[in-house]
Amino acid sequence: MTFDSNRLSIIVPVFNERGTIRTLLARVVLAPIPMQDREIIVVDDGSDDGTGSLLESIAADLSSALRPEFEHMGQFPAPSLLKTVSVRVLQHPRNLGKSAAIRTALEHVTGAVTLIQDADLEYDPNDYMGLLSPITQGQADVVYGSRFQGSTRRVLYYWHSVGNRLLSTLSNLITNVNLTDVETGYKAFRSEIITALNLQADGFGFEVEVTAKLARLNLRMYEVPISYSGRSYVDGKKVRWWHGIIAVGQILRYGLLPGRALKEGNEQHEALEDLAGVTSLTNHMYQVFKPMLGESILEVGSGTGNMTAFLLRHGDVVATDINEAALERLKARFGDRGNLDVHTWNLEDPYPGEQTFDTIVCVNVLEHVEDHRAALQNMRKHLKPGGRLILLVPQGMWLYGPFDKKIGHFRRYTKTELEALLVEEGFDTRRTFYFNTLGVPGWWVNARLLKRDHLSAGMLRIYERISPPLLALERRISPPTGLSLIADSVRTDEEMEANAPVQSTRRKRGKNSRTRSGQGS
Incomplete structure (x- = not known):
């Protein structure tokens, strides 16, 4: 209405x-x-x-x-x-x-x-x-x-x-x-x-x-x-x-x-807000990303700015999302920052500008895009040669359940699949590793055993209370699995292409299927 x-x-x-x-x-x-x-x-x-x-x-x-x-x-x-x-x-x-x-x-x-x-x-x-x-x-x-x-x-x-x-x-x-x-x-x-x-x-x-x-x-x-x-x-x-x-x-x-x-009809937004509210996970994510960040950053899927708040500490940030209402809230939070610019952007379409960046941060977005190859090319076009793509995606189709479908996930990735995809699209992957091991048992029980299409608010509160020390431990080791995968990749040092950014030719779904996911989904 x-x-x-x-x-x-x-x-x-x-x-x-x-x-x-x-x-x-x-x-x-x-x-x-x-x-x-x-x-x-x-x-x-x-x-x-x-x-x-x-x-x-x-x-x-x-x-x-x-x-x-x-x-x-x-x-x-x-x-x-x-x-x-x-x-x-x-x-x-x-x-x-x-x-x-x-x-x-x-x-x-x-x-x-x-x-x-x-x-x-x-x-x-x-x-x-x-x-x-x-x-x-x-x-x-x-x-x-x-x-x-x-x-x-x-x-x-x-x-x-x-x-x-x-x-x-x-x-x-x-x-x-x-x-x-x-x-x-x-x-x-x-x-x-x-x-x-x-x-x-x-x-x-x-x-x-x-x-x-x-x-x-x-x-x-x-x-x-x-x-x-x-x-x-x-x-x-x-x-x-x-x-x-x-x-x-x-x-x-x-x-x-x-x-x-x-x-009813607003469940996807509610689920993403619930996940975004798990602040311990956002902080953990930032601690992992921090050594990889450059001075100019393009953030894909900014939402209302949970990760943006951290990225602004490092340099100039362009925050983007498909959801205009979320970006309005982001601008209300950080509109007085001189190092922030905000754009509406659907990752399947060419980026609305010519700027190139040291770093692109894309958290829980690629799985929402039907043509993920076009999305990667559209990001690659706006990385400087040698620039870094920090990509976080959900891991393992064995964890795919009704909740993934509800919030618009086309897929979950394996480590091998993600690395191969990035190489094929012109990236050199420095490191691919598992993230948020603690979230795996709860997600599996929720999605595969109970077959729920929502996350329990009580479960999220328990996670928020017990996770900080365990997430800190995860940063010191290499866990054997995780709810998500992080790929730290660089654009290969070949000459920048002269052709325009890739326009997806796949059939597009309704906008809900392309909405960004909240952190940790």
């Missing part, structure tokens, strides 16, 4: 808020936003106090229905502003909880950014600009508004604040992020992300579930301070002490057994 970059989608879950909903919607209409349009999607979650009928009248004639509120506030929206506001009301026949209301609204989102707005007047829409700024400036995928970062707030229940901090701490321990306010009702998301999440929680479980699944995807999460005017129980506050007990259970459930983070 294509989202409108000029529109903000504001989701308002409502249950029995007849006394506050008009005031809230008036504030939402008047709040300054960086977008041109705003769509307000209100989900009445089975209210029995007349909220539903009131919402229908507001949606039918926004200006007239909210006029008393505008008069009370002393602010009247210009007709031009009202033309940019749409209100859509969705009804649940019975109370299903805030999480269900948000899921219902997400099916109707059309703006490029989605913001969650509670209807109880605790959160001030005048904070929208600060909440949205990290996203609109390209810095963040998700922004949480924190009630505990020093902005104006109403003084209320001490034990509520203690409970919130304890829940945030527990969530952080499990998800390995450092949020100060997991339970905040103010969250903003890039719509392509929040609409792709596989959200299942009921009741008030949205906050902890969305946090666990966002953290698993290694997204850029920011916090900004917001004002907070909490309600007392006399004012109608609905959260009770037992909701905290339920939240603990949900944190444990979604943190330790999160299930699929993304909806």
